[in-house]
Amino acid sequence: MSTTTTTTTSPPPPGALARFFGGDVWYSFRRTPTAMLAAAIAFVCVFCAVFAPWVAPHNPFDLATLNLSDGRLPPAWQEGGQMRFLLGTDDQGRDILSAIMYGARISLLVGLASVLLSMVVGVGLGLLAGFVGGRIDAFIMRVCDVMLSFPAILVALLIDGVGRAIFPNAHESLAFGVLIIAISLSGWVQYARTVRGSTLVERNKEYVQAARVIGVSPLRIMRKHVLPNVMGPVMVLATIQVAAAILTEATLSFLGVGVPPTSPSLGTLIRIGNDFLFSGEWWITIFPGAMLVLIALSVNLLGDWLRDALNPRLR
């Protein structure tokens, strides 16, 4: 005997991707032309940077392909320039366009790595301070206060300098590590404060108290409840910090205390090009500079837009 049962089934709940595209943030994005432009520019830059070995017309670090007679060529649209080297060459014959793609690669690598590290450290410490409270909280906050009064560049320089003093010879790979740590240590404080604030707010809510009473482990509570609520401001912060980190790395490299000279970032390229300003070969320094600004500006614009989009009062 078969019974036919008619059940009304509701359509399956939308997946995460569908929810994102149907949400306020995406709506705001579609309606803000600057955000879309910034995202497009950022995407292009990141693409070139990540796929530099395949996208760049030349490999500026392959000594075999360099020819000194190609040196000091102006950009293609000026007299004496060649289409082969669209943005000109430096004194060694390296193609500027390729150099900035490879340079952007290094800059982005360091920038993203530092932001990731400072995010992990900052969010972790913030959660700890907010959740555990008491002396640990007070201590972490004091440290934050002290660190906030020092500008990032100074902290980065100091750590870099100390790193050099401690490891005077083991440079290459260590240098990157020290650099990334230096930049991230100057940026974690913001995350910690924001996350701590949100944690304190969530901690006092009843559902968290209920969870604690049941015996759910604090780690789980932090992960499942507090963290999702905090991700919004953290994302905004992270976006703005990426730009700041890239600029900090560029500054350090420009000052000669950043990435090792064998892996030049955009900052290094600018420094090298600086020497040629007075002899009139402006393109060696200006194009890397322009690339740097493009990346920083588009990321900053995105961060600005994201902050406004996530601000409930402006919706």
Added chain:
Amino acid sequence: MSALKSAPLLEVRHLRVEFPTRQGTLLALDDISFEIAPGEVLGVVGESGAGKSLTGAAIIGLLEPPGRIAGGEILLEGQRIDNLPYEQMRAIRGRRIGAIFQDPLTSLNPLYTIGRQLTETIQTHLPVGAEEARQRAIRLLQETGIQAAEQRFEQYPHQFSGGMRQRVVIALALAAEPKLIVADEPTTALDVSIQAQIIALLKRLCKEHGAAVMLVTHDMGVIAETCDRVAVLYAGRVAEIGPVHEVINQPSHPYTVGLMGSIPAMDEDRPRLLQIDGAMPRLNAIPAGCAFNPRCPQVFDRCRRERPDLMPARATQAACWLVGQGHAP
């Protein structure tokens, strides 16, 4: 229904206020009309979101953009004020129309002494010197019941309690001797024990200074105590308007009936509070015809099709087809 013996102080005619939003234009006030006679206290009552505060804001010309007046007229002593340029309206604000807002904690600038805020207001509108302004200010403070007014003159807002701050706010509103005061929920943020004092003070002072009051509130008790007439707002429209005792004791509009019925009374013995089913519609979902029709216990066909205007009822005016057809409840 009462024929006004003198020319009305304030006339609001068919006022419409709309808000362009990204989901379309929302009509927050839809054809509101009423009058206030000189020296009269008109209560404007309704639920949150009915449009009471917006009416007040429109009258004093401080609608927050993107809100704007989309139609109708507002006349003060026979002169149109809704279409005045900013500078002319500014001369009217404070001098001819005063305003009191809800939260005394945030209404006063924390960085200036209240004395300075008072004299500044006085000297903006009245051609008096600094010393005279000071004297006036101190007098005003004394009138509002603030002790040791001379010392208090030099103090900052954070040194006053909530009730006292609202007294200062009232003094500030009356400083330039306006003819009309728009009071937007003046006691909602205060302790219950202070509320009565402040309301009594407001009524007394306005009477003494000869100012009419438009008292916006959701508290019927305050209305009953203080007002001469009352307008009941629902979903951006006037549901009923009339002398306060008539509206309370002989309401004609079913919404007003429900409103009065839901107030617990000391002299009645009722097992349950009367409730109106449903909720006031959102601005983007106002039903056709009479806005109240989905919740009305006496709804009939015409209610759903045609929107009723204010019509004379027994003792008041009500926007209801029941009244029009003589089917009074």
Added chain:
Amino acid sequence: MLAFIVRRLIQAIVVMLTVGFIAFMLFQYVGDPVTNLLGQDATQEQRDLLRKDLGLDQPFPVQFARFVGNAVQGEFGLSLRQGRKVSALIADRFPATFELALVAAVIALVVGIPLGVYAALRRGTMLSQSMMTLSLLGVSLPTFLIGILLILLFSVTLKWLPSFGRGDVIALGSWSTGMLTVDGWKHLVMPAVTLSVFQLALILRLVRAEMLEVLRTDYIKFARARGLSNRAVHFGHALKNTLVPVITITGLQLGGLIAFAIITETVFQWPGMGLLFIQAVQFADIPVMAAYLCLISLVFVVINLAVDLLYFLVDPRLRIERPTGGGH
């Protein structure tokens, strides 16, 4: 009020001690402290003598106390790179950095605050939108790039301004100033502008954001409802309330100028403390780094204190003595 000052002073001392501790650790454990103090070329005899003198065999707290005692007097030993006394080096360079930072601060404030106010009051207009975009550019351009661009324009192309050094300086006692000569000013202009751009952009955005917040408050609404003139509302009420929180943040930012000067001095070869510090970092010259660290901390701490006091003076809400203490 007194309790407040005392509390802040204690905090300041704690911070200084912490910084001093870090500097001390640098001295002791990074490199050789004896070399740090005597320089590279000392003889073995001198070293042994100093080791005994320094009491390097003494317990840790004693050594630290000694270090602090020395530091307070400005004694940091000899520079590893140059062999001169660190204190002398820094004293030499301080006026240059100070003047640079001062002019940059003035520029940032005098231009940033009014523009920020304008951008808030005339929100939505073309001019204010472009100001916001330019200020975004200001924080996206690294300081050194701004310097390079200015040099490219004014020194290389137009040949109007010099691109390095301080120019003619006049000595007033032990202070050498470049602000009394035209040539000195010609040299000062570009570095000062370069240094000010980032701060200017930040101040502009901050003032604008703060003012927009203030313009939304109830007391501003009430002021308008009382019929006060636009001038009174905007500049009498709104501006004053805006500037109060802006003061704190701005004060702290300006302290950062002295540190940011590092970059500007490098680009323009400006003979200040920043350049000294960079050379120290490149060379791992610990004594100079430690001294610079302590000095900068001192500057920050002093600025923080001054800002707190200023805040106290300006905001009447903080002046009431409360038994529980602490502000809002």
